[in-house]
Amino acid sequence: MEKKKGVYRTLFSAAFKLSAGTFGGGFVIVPLMREKFVRQLHWIEEQEMMDLIAIAESAPGAIAVNASILVGYHVAGCLGALLAVLGTVLPPLLIISAVSCCYSAVRDNVLVSLVMTGMLSGVAAVICDVVITLGARVIKAGRPVLWLLMGLAFVAVQIWKVNIVPVMLLCGAVGAADTALGRRKAVRPA
Amino acid sequence: MTYWQLFWSFFQIGLFSIGGGYAAMPLIQHQVMDVHPWLTMTQFADIMAIAEMTPGPISVNAATFVGIRVSGPAGAIVATAGCILPSCGIVMALAYIYYRFRGLSIVKGVLAGLRSAVVAMIASAGLSLLTLSFYGQRTLPAEPGSPDLLSVALFCAGLFALRHFRVKPIYVMIGSGVLGMLAYFI
Numbered sequence: 001m002e003k004k005k006g007v008y009r010t011l012f013s014a015a016f017k018l019s020a021g022t023f024g025g026g027f028v029i030v031p032l033m034r035e036k037f038v039r040q041l042h043w044i045e046e047q048e049m050m051d052l053i054a055i056a057e058s059a060p061g062a063i064a065v066n067a068s069i070l071v072g073y074h075v076a077g078c079l080g081a082l083l084a085v086l087g088t089v090l091p092p093l094l095i096i097s098a099v100s101c102c103y104s105a106v107r108d109n110v111l112v113s114l115v116m117t118g119m120l121s122g123v124a125a126v127i128c129d130v131v132i133t134l135g136a137r138v139i140k141a142g143r144p145v146l147w148l149l150m151g152l153a154f155v156a157v158q159i160w161k162v163n164i165v166p167v168m169l170l171c172g173a174v175g176a177a178d179t180a181l182g183r184r185k186a187v188r189p190a
Numbered sequence: 191m192t193y194w195q196l197f198w199s200f201f202q203i204g205l206f207s208i209g210g211g212y213a214a215m216p217l218i219q220h221q222v223m224d225v226h227p228w229l230t231m232t233q234f235a236d237i238m239a240i241a242e243m244t245p246g247p248i249s250v251n252a253a254t255f256v257g258i259r260v261s262g263p264a265g266a267i268v269a270t271a272g273c274i275l276p277s278c279g280i281v282m283a284l285a286y287i288y289y290r291f292r293g294l295s296i297v298k299g300v301l302a303g304l305r306s307a308v309v310a311m312i313a314s315a316g317l318s319l320l321t322l323s324f325y326g327q328r329t330l331p332a333e334p335g336s337p338d339l340l341s342v343a344l345f346c347a348g349l350f351a352l353r354h355f356r357v358k359p360i361y362v363m364i365g366s367g368v369l370g371m372l373a374y375f376i
Contacts (some may be wrong), residue, residue, distance in 0.1 A: 020245055052285075058301050059284050060208045061277030062247030069281045081282075085274060092246025093270055096254035097263065099240055107236065111371060118370015119239045120323040121341045122363035125348030126242070127316035130212050132353070134309045146306045153310035157216070158317060164220055165206055168307050175303020179295050 007076055008083055010041070015068050015087030020095075029064040030056070033071060043075050064088055145178045192261050193268045199226060200253045200272035205280075207249060213308045214249040216315035222256050229256065231322055238319070242363055249273050320345070340373050 014036055018029060030053050038049050052074065056066035065088055072084025106112050138146050149171050156162040199221040207214035215238065222228040229237070241251035250270055257269030287297075321330050323345065324337035344366040351357040351365075 055281065055284050059277065059281045060206060061204045061274065062249050064247050065274050065277050066281045069278055070285060089250055089270060089274060092244065092250045093254050093266065095244045096251050097258055097266055099244065100255050100258045114371040114374050115367040116236055116239060118344055119363050119367035120235050120319065121344035122348045122366030123235065123239055123242065124316060124320040124323050125345050125352060125362060126359040127212065127312060127319060128349055129352040131309060131313045131316055134312065138306050138309055141302065146302060149303060149306040150310050153307045154313055157311060158314040164217055164311060168206055168304060171303040171307035172300045176296050176299040179299025
């Protein structure tokens with residue numbers, strides 16, 4: 001029992017520290033989680049951790065939250081998952097609450113406003129970089145259906161102003177159908 | 191009623207953002223600007239910059255920020271809960287399915303289709319931020335001839351640093367912010 005309490009405490013504090021100290025989103029926190037839970041604490045096997053990361057990345061929602069749910073559950077069941085999620089969510093909740101309290105006062109400051117305006121260009125550059133990286137990955141997959149989906153989805157959202165959710169659902173369905181048809185073709189003798 | 195709207199908006203964001211923080215961004219933009227009048231484009235751009243500079247997932251940061259502005263600390267908690275609840279259910283279900291049917295090609299097909307859509311969504315959101323930065327408005331102006339040259343320069347320098355030198359995004363953002371301020375005084 002004492003030992004179990006220790007596991008819960010370590011799990012929560014590890015998740016809290018990882019979340020509080022990691023800037024730059026899910027793709028940054030995942031390798032750090034691996035370092036902590038596989039290399040330092042030896043709670044999870046290397047291969048299993050890779051599987052959990054794959055699930056966290058392909059599931060909807062924040063990657064860091066998904067990964068902490070999986071790690072927490074793996075280590076200490078449902079309570080573990082809950083504690084790990086709390087540890088991951090609390091730091092941003094507290095920090096952003098503090099930031100938003102002084103946001104209005106700070107935003108009207110001329111200097112801050114100038115910095116924010118300059119930063120906007122930086123944000124745009126970061127997003128552009130992400131689009132190039134991810135787009136290249138889709139193109140390299142070598143399936144023209146995916147290129148078409150990507151183009152059509154962009155036109156639908158940007159120009160036709162279609163709601164994002166049906167676009168996503170349709171793309172998922174087309175991806176599944178394409179895979180199913182491709183497999184049938186492969187099975188049939190030429 | 192507002193609590194329910196906050197919860198439901200961020201529940202949808204949590205449910206449909208596949209592929210990390212940048213995938214959540216266009217969904218957040220849609221919910222807090224198009225569906226509900228919670229943020230202006232400038233505020234949205236600010237929260238994206240703040241979310242990038244502070245630790246934690248972008249969607250959780252945005253949920254806290256929007257929640258607290260719309261209806262105080264309780265709003266922040268409600269929005270954050272809405273944002274992570276879909277993950278809890280789906281991740282557990284997926285983990286179960288994964289261990290049972292891992293490598294099933296249909297599942298891989300769905301994910302491949304979603305990934306293409308995700309890139310398009312991010313590109314679309316990026317474009318509105320880019321036009322805001324270049325022209326001070328969200329849509330492309332009729333005369334695209336006179337962008338803010340400083341913003342264009344900062345954008346190009348930032349993109350070059352990211353692509354060519356693999357500089358961390360956080361440094362690019364801080365750098366462009368500081369340079370933008372200094373350029374004003376020169």
